[in-house]
Amino acid sequence: MPLRLACQAMGTRFELVLTGQHEDQLRAVGELALEEIQIAHRRWNAFASDSVVAHLARCAGGPEVKVDPETFELLHLCVEVAKKSHGFFNPLLGPLLRQLGLRDDRPEETTTPLTTLIDVKGISLDPDSSSVGLARPGMELDLGGIAKGAALDLAARVLIEEGVTCALMHGGTSTALALDPPPGRDAWQVVIGTGEHAPQALLANTALSVSAAHSRHGSPIESSSETGQEQQGHDPTEHHSRDHHSHILDPHQACGTRHLLAAAVVGPSAAACDAWSTALVAGCRPTHVPASHSLLTQPSPDSWLLSPGRPNCFRIEPCIPATPPPTAAPF
């Protein structure tokens, strides 16, 4: 019987499904993994005053701030994906979200242009001192999904260190991370969306992230499941988009994206998968995503496209041959 544990963090619900022989031991390890997620929440939650990212925002325009190794690694990943995605992934969109009315808190009074506040070049990283700086007052990190992914990566590390090898975890059902599959199965089957022909991701020691362009309340990424199958769906507790805006922004157009309906990415790191799925929906070309990642994109409501030349971790029926999406990115 699998053991399920859950906690609230980062404005959503994290859940762990663990299998093993000794429930007390499994629970103890699972609680340690949940602790790791809570620690990640305290560090990376932009809405909590005692988080590291809130502290970085307060210190923006001042000297660099020394941070813990995991925060440094996460911000390094953010900058790396931002560069490789040609800016379609951007961890500095807080001011833009506010301008579009997608965040309730009042904007910082600043005369700095918005384009400067969301310019990733304004993030400085000093690996020697493990320090991070934001160049101008008013800049702030809004890590969103990538923080959820990073929390899952850290939780997985705890499980592995403590000898739990068979597990599936998700954060808000939009990002999942699998260790070994349940006994007798080749993979954890994760259904993406709803409907008879909803695609499935097959996960074994890999992570999955699904990003959708439209309002979470209309998300197609839901499904039913049974043991060994988990759901990808909208999370009603998350901050969601309003009106006509996509909840994922195209940083180049400073508005909600219209490039893809959804994108699913499978790869070794949940944080990286989350960053890349966000970038794809925002407008990043699939060719910019590292070749080790498996990609599935949804350009229109009835079609899912597999990116060729990559490992295939998805099952789609009927199989649709890959063709360039009709609204390709400008690069």
Add this chain to the structure above:
Amino acid sequence: MHPSNPSPDRRTILMAGAGGAATQILPDFLAARPHLGAELRVGLVGVGRQGRAMLAELGKFDEVTLLAYCDTDERRLRSASRRARGAQGYATQESMLAAHPDLDALLIATPTHLHREPCKEGLAAKKHIYCESPLAHTLADCRAITGAASSAGKVFQTGYQGRANPVYALARSFVRSGAIRDVVSLAAQSNQKNSWRTPSSDPAREKALNWRLDPEVSLGLPGELGAQQFDVLHWFTSKYPVRVEASGAVLAWRDGRQVSDTVHAKLTYKDGSQLDWSATLGNTYNGTQELLMGTMGTVRLAWTHGWLFKESDAPTQGWEVYANRQQFHNDEGITLIADATKLASQGKLKKGVGLPHPGLYYGLESFFQSIAKGSKVVCSAEEGLRATAIAIKVQAALATGRPQNIDESDLTSK
């Protein structure tokens, strides 16, 4: 007003809020980096849960270098190696000290019943010591530690974090300046949902790793959760209970354990006032917080946050016009903001709601300041002994089912 605790500068807040000169200097507690003025080399003894938390906070201090750490558990040593870059891991404190005689300070994060020897060994080696709370699991061990600390001539700080917490310091200044007038009731709770089990794939290590569930050595919830809160309330009121009663049971985790997972205690003071304290491992509602209720108001403390709720007949102060407020059902709380004057002068009062670091950070920072600048230790071994002694008495009341009287002599190091 307590002579050593001046009232917050309300006039300054009022003036600043009315348009005082703005400055871009952030308050000290929001500063990017603490400045110690000295390079410190530290070693960490024990890298379990609390040790890991310390590792995360140590990384924030520019002038503090973690040179080494030790733990008897190999798996924990491996885990620590990736969190403590550049530091060396050792299986024993002895080998760590032998390899690093240049360490300035030791942080003791071993299980509570294993504090005595690391503290004594560290003090004998002339190291400054930060010892996690509670100080020890018996009064005899507490006294052995305080004795060693008093004769070593080094900085010794017990890890009761409330005393270093900027929000708590501000709240205390309000309480001691009469903001809530006469304290009529105290309450505290520590609620979490956690089995308190530590993973152990090796049966031989099970007992050692799950020491919190071992009734022979564990102070249970009163010691591991309550002691921090008892200390806060003693610090605020300068009162120590004279009698404690406690009851508890295993209600959430019926796995054969003997240590209660849910506890209620009543601590009675000489003037007849009482502290109602409860803790559970089966529910998270309202988490960890302390309440001081007075005839003119209530102070509610939640570690990174604090609020003042005024009675309707309490006098109104001019600065309240500019205060940040938060609604809790029928009650409106004034948010307690450390360094509010500076923030108000910059129009950034809301930026100060909540602390930018967890309580542990401030405990460590004050310890390092004491070493580097000679500032007064926020919680000495003797103070640590007093809060720990109360926790020991509560646990004794819980274990025996009988009320325990507390005598002055129970709270002294002799």
